[in-house]
Amino acid sequence: MLRYITRRLIAAVFLLVLVTAVVFFMFNVLPTGDPAALRAGKNASPQQIELIRESYCLDDSTLQRFARYVAGVFTPYQNEECGVDGPFDFGTSIFQNNEPVGEIIFDRLPATIYLVAGAVVLWIAIAIPVGVISAVKRRSLLDRTTMITTLTFISAPVFWLGLVALYLFAQDIGVIPIFPGSGSYNTASGLLAKGWSLFLPWVVLALATAAIYARYVRSQMIDVMSEDYIRTARAKGLPESTVIRRHALRSAITPVVTLLGLDVGVLLAGNAILTESVFNIPGVGKELVTAIGQSDYALIQGIVLFGAFFIIIFNLIVDIAYAYLDPRVRYQ
Amino acid sequence: MTNGALLSVEDLRVHFDTDDGVVKAVDGVSFAVEKGRTLGIVGESGSGKSVTNLTILGLTRAPNAEISGSIMFEGADLNDVESDALERVRGNEIAMIFQDPLTSLHPFYKVGKQLVEAILVHQDVGENQARGRAVELLGLVGIPDPERRIDEYPHEFSGGMRQRAMIAMALTNDPKLLIADEPTTALDVTTQAQILKLIERLQAEFQMAVIMITHDLGVIAEVADDVLVMYAGRVLESGTLDQIFYDPQHPYTWGLLGSLTRIDRPRLSRLAQITGQPPSLIVTPEGCHFRPRCPHAFDRCTEVPALEVRGGEPGHADRCWLPPAQKHALRVVESGEIGLEAPAAAAAAPGPVPDAAGTGA
Numbered sequence: 001m002l003r004y005i006t007r008r009l010i011a012a013v014f015l016l017v018l019v020t021a022v023v024f025f026m027f028n029v030l031p032t033g034d035p036a037a038l039r040a041g042k043n044a045s046p047q048q049i050e051l052i053r054e055s056y057c058l059d060d061s062t063l064q065r066f067a068r069y070v071a072g073v074f075t076p077y078q079n080e081e082c083g084v085d086g087p088f089d090f091g092t093s094i095f096q097n098n099e100p101v102g103e104i105i106f107d108r109l110p111a112t113i114y115l116v117a118g119a120v121v122l123w124i125a126i127a128i129p130v131g132v133i134s135a136v137k138r139r140s141l142l143d144r145t146t147m148i149t150t151l152t153f154i155s156a157p158v159f160w161l162g163l164v165a166l167y168l169f170a171q172d173i174g175v176i177p178i179f180p181g182s183g184s185y186n187t188a189s190g191l192l193a194k195g196w197s198l199f200l201p202w203v204v205l206a207l208a209t210a211a212i213y214a215r216y217v218r219s220q221m222i223d224v225m226s227e228d229y230i231r232t233a234r235a236k237g238l239p240e241s242t243v244i245r246r247h248a249l250r251s252a253i254t255p256v257v258t259l260l261g262l263d264v265g266v267l268l269a270g271n272a273i274l275t276e277s278v279f280n281i282p283g284v285g286k287e288l289v290t291a292i293g294q295s296d297y298a299l300i301q302g303i304v305l306f307g308a309f310f311i312i313i314f315n316l317i318v319d320i321a322y323a324y325l326d327p328r329v330r331y332q
Numbered sequence: 333m334t335n336g337a338l339l340s341v342e343d344l345r346v347h348f349d350t351d352d353g354v355v356k357a358v359d360g361v362s363f364a365v366e367k368g369r370t371l372g373i374v375g376e377s378g379s380g381k382s383v384t385n386l387t388i389l390g391l392t393r394a395p396n397a398e399i400s401g402s403i404m405f406e407g408a409d410l411n412d413v414e415s416d417a418l419e420r421v422r423g424n425e426i427a428m429i430f431q432d433p434l435t436s437l438h439p440f441y442k443v444g445k446q447l448v449e450a451i452l453v454h455q456d457v458g459e460n461q462a463r464g465r466a467v468e469l470l471g472l473v474g475i476p477d478p479e480r481r482i483d484e485y486p487h488e489f490s491g492g493m494r495q496r497a498m499i500a501m502a503l504t505n506d507p508k509l510l511i512a513d514e515p516t517t518a519l520d521v522t523t524q525a526q527i528l529k530l531i532e533r534l535q536a537e538f539q540m541a542v543i544m545i546t547h548d549l550g551v552i553a554e555v556a557d558d559v560l561v562m563y564a565g566r567v568l569e570s571g572t573l574d575q576i577f578y579d580p581q582h583p584y585t586w587g588l589l590g591s592l593t594r595i596d597r598p599r600l601s602r603l604a605q606i607t608g609q610p611p612s613l614i615v616t617p618e619g620c621h622f623r624p625r626c627p628h629a630f631d632r633c634t635e636v637p638a639l640e641v642r643g644g645e646p647g648h649a650d651r652c653w654l655p656p657a658q659k660h661a662l663r664v665v666e667s668g669e670i671g672l673e674a675p676a677a678a679a680a681a682p683g684p685v686p687d688a689a690g691t692g693a
Contacts (some may be wrong), residue, residue, distance in 0.1 A: 044662075139395075228435040235430075236389055236450045236501070237423035240415070250440055327485045329414055 005320065016074045017070055019308040024066050027297045038295060041248045057082035060110035073203070073305070090305065091298035093291075101302035105133070105284060111185060114194065115275065116267045118202040123210035128253075130210075131217025131308035133250075136244060138222060147218075150211035162204045162278035169200060185281045201279040205272060209263065214257065227251070254325045257317050265314030269307025336540050337364035337404075339388070339426075339509055344401035344411075346380075348394075357383040361401075361636050362639065365558075367510065369534065370542040372556030374549060374588070377543040380565040381545045385511045387411075389428060390418040400605060405509075424454040427502035431514040432443040433494035437486040438506035441474070443470075443497050444482030458502045467604065471528060492523035494630035499530065509537070510544045516551060528554055556579055561585050564611050564621035567639055571648035581643050583621055584622045587664060620651065628654055628662060 033265065036053040037044070044052075053059045057068070057079075061262075070087035071077035090101035130150070134143045153161075170208055188197040233247040234240075273285030280286075284303060291299040323330045346358035358380040365371045373381045386392045388403055388410060403410040406425065410418065422428075430436045438446060440468040447466035450458065455462070463482070470478035473496040486494055495515060502510055512531060516524035532555055536540050544555055552559055552573070561569040561584065569582040580586055587606035608625040611617050617624050619634035628631070630654040639649045643656025652659065 228430060228432055229450040230499075231386075231391060232430065232436045232498070233438070235389060235422055235428045237419045237421070238449070239419055242453075247438055251438075254440075271348055310546075326440060328487050 001323070003321075005243070008316050008319070012316065013074065015312055016308055017074070019075065020305055021302050022067065023068060023304050025062070027301065028062050030051075031126060035094075038297075041069055052264055086306070090302035093296055093299045095294045095296050096299075099300050102297060104287065105302055105306055106325055108282055108284045108287045110268075111281050111284065112268060112272055112276070115198055115201055115272055115281055115283060116264060117203065118195065118198055118203040119262070119267075119272075120264060122202050122206035123213060126206065126210040127213030128249075128256075130214040132244065132249060134214070134253075135216045135221030135225065140315065143218075147264065150214050153207045153211035154215075156208065156272040158204060158208055159278050161208065162201070162275060165200050165204050166278065185279070193302030198281070201275050201281060204278075205267075205275045212257065212260070213245070217252060217256055219253060221248060224248045224251045257321050257325060261314045261321065262311075265311040266307075268310040268314075270303055333612040335592050336366055338367045338522070339663075340364040340402075340404045341384070341388070341406070342402045344384060344387065344403065345399070346383050346392055347398045347607070349396040349398065349520075350614075355613045356565050356616060358387065359616070361565070361567055362446070362565065363560050363570060365541045365543060367508075367541055368539055369557045370533075370544055370555050371558045371560060372546065372552040373562055374546055374552050374562045375562035378564070378610055378613065378615075382513055384562075385428070385513060385543060385545060387524045388511065389422050390415065402445065412414055416429065423450055423502070423507075424505045425507055426509045426511065427507040428511040428513065429495070429498045429502050429503070429515050433491055433498050434518065436498055437494055442485055443489065446483070447497070447501050447504060450501050454505045463590055465504065469503055470497065472503070473497070473534070474501070474526075476600055479670060492526065493584070495519060495523075496525055499534070502669075503534060504539060507540060508683055509541045509543065512546070513545045514547070517546070517548070524551075531555065541561045543593075563615060568622060568652075569638065569648075569650040571644060575644055575648040579644060579646065579648065580663070581612060581656075581659060583628050583654070584654045584663075585628050585650075607654045610649055620653070620672060629656075664682060 017147050023184070036049050036056070036058045039056070040049045040052050051057060056201040060068075068077075068079065068082060068084055072079075072084040072091070075086050077086035079085060088102050090105070092098040093104055096104060101275065130146055134146050137143050185194055185197045188194045230248055233243045238247075268284075270285040272283060272289045273289060274280070276283040276286040277289060284306070288300065288303045290296075291303065341364070342362050344361045345356070345360055348355040348357060348598065359620065361380065361384050367402065373384070375514045376382045382391060387403075390410065393415070399411055401411060405421070406520060408417075410421065416563065432569070437443065444466050447469065448462045451462040452459070453459065457465075467478045467482055470482060475481055475493060475496055477518055481489075481493075486497070487623065489497060495518075496540075499515075510531070515531070516527050519527060528551065531542065531544075534540070542555070544551065546552060556573050558572055559570065560567050561576065561582065563584055569576065569585050571579075576585060577589065580589060584606070590608065591605040593603060606625055611621060619636055620626070620629070623633045630653070635653070637651040637653050640649050641647070641649050642652065644650065645660050654662070
């Protein structure tokens with residue numbers, strides 16, 4: 001197992017370099033993408049642009065600059081002349097006072113992690129019971145009602161759901177402010193206060209995903225309930241509740257874990273973008289929107305790289321979890 | 333046959349309401365199983381043999397299932413008791429093993445854990461004690477090195493091993509009745525024979541009654557004391573093993589016996605076959621269900637014949653309108669072609685039953 005993980009981690013590094021290459025060259029062939037001109041500002045003279053180009057070593061070939069970037073990110077490479085301070089040097093943001101990209105991202109990450117973690121707990125807590133009950137009471141009125149409700153939430157885009165939630169429940173501006181004191185994430189201090197301010201975003205982010213997961217859990221459960229080993233469990237004389245919990249849910253949950261790992265990776269990679277924007281949460285996704293708007297290439301590149309990192313890591317976690325959950329995978 | 337019966341099923345009907353119509357999976361089945369004896373139920377796929385037995389354990393209970401009739405076991409009607417009372421019977425008084433041992437064990441739990449679970453649900457013993465019993469049972473069903481193999485997962489067992497583990501699980505609570513639903517169908521021929529021998533040995537050891545469901549007359553010949561021939565949700569003929577094999581009364585039974593490959597007969601150019609397909613269980617034929625495929629059908633066959641003693645010995649009942657004398661004549665004629673034992677010869681020499689183990693009916 002350890003060998004497997006090591007192998008996967010080495011592969012992950014190569015994958016990250018590949019992602020870096022794609023992003024790096026993409027921005028370098030874009031017509032608007034002269035980093036020196038962007039950095040020099042609006043009314044800069046050609047001389048000023050040239051000066052910047054030289055001082056940041058931007059006059060080197062694309063390949064050279066790429067090699068330097070990769071070296072700065074992944075190795076302890078130092079180059080004072082070009083301002084590279086590896087490892088983990090993702091460059092600096094043009095529009096945020098030359099602040100290192102790494103620091104900006106690390107500054108934004110806690111908000112995103114907090115948002116995603118809370119939402120995950122909530123959506124799992126909703127989806128599994130709803131999915132299981134719907135599967136067990138299949139075709140009942142309850143099942144039909146939940147399935148229509150989940151379809152509604154799946155169909156409602158997050159930004160719309162978010163705005164409706166704000167309009168109805170937010171403090172000060174809401175029609176029924178059911179979370180008094182749940183101010184902005186930015187002004188809240190302490191984990192608890194921040195959590196309280198994230199409550200509405202959690203619900204909004206969780207509902208849409210919970211709906212998808214509930215339907216998925218339901219269909220998995222329905223499949224598993226017709227398996228031969230469920231019949232065996234019943235024939236043993238186990239109470240139906242035990243059959244469902246210990247035998248059916250145990251099997252049905254395995255593919256859900258796969259889905260969950262991938263979704264969490266993607267959300268941490270900046271896919272919570274809509275929720276963060278609507279609720280003005282200073283997370284990575286919101287930062288990405290800003291960066292794209294300003295053509296802040298170093299920052300975009302850094303966030304994409306972090307995103308790729310999260311996705312790769314969570315993929316690995318899923319594979320390890322799978323081996324733990326399904327003994328048949330373990331020995332292959 | 334009902335004297336001292338352990339299990340007695342009376343006019344059992346199991347109908348499923350589906351989008352295509354009402355499926356009459358079991359349509360008036362009656363039989364009894366006596367203590368310590370083996371009842372073989374034989375029939376094609378879809379004849380209702382599995383549904384009948386799943387219903388005994390209440391495993392067909394569903395919102396769309398309509399079940400009527402009585403299933404008397406130890407003084408209680410299993411069709412009439414609450415689900416939790418049934419749970420106390422399942423795996424405890426009546427145990428069941430299934431056709432496909434590859435899919436009948438939970439793939440995520442160790443074999444031992446699944447056995448221990450079966451013990452703990454019915455017995456008030458500690459985990460260690462249950463584990464000891466599980467090891468003992470695995471050894472009893474012929475799994476080598478049970479101490480070690482108890483901690484293995486089902487996918488580390490071969491097909492035959494898994495069926496042995498299933499049998500061990502069925503025996504955990506010393507059941508009075510074991511229902512074996514085609515326990516050898518998914519196994520290769522040598523393993524089939526071993527599993528049948530094992531079931532026979534354990535039956536004597538545990539003094540159980542056994543219901544052996546199969547489509548394989550060879551298996552029936554091997555293990556059964558009494559036989560039930562089922563077709564399209566009904567019992568067409570019932571009697572002792574010798575009665576069914578040496579004095580079959582129903583044309584369907586003739587067809588089944590005639591389609592066996594037999595080592596004691598000259599090789600025929602072609603095996604006899606029952607032409608046509610089993611009927612749909614939604615739109616069943618009027619009268620006798622076998623009528624559309626029966627070469628001897630006549631006017632009266634549009635009425636449903638009752639299962640009663642007609643031409644056979646006492647206790648040997650069938651559902652066929654043909655007059656006994658005519659049946660006799662027809663069968664003698666047919667026996668030349670399909671290799672049926674002539675009744676006179678059988679009476680003279682009731683020796684070994686046709687041995688066709690593993691040939692598939």
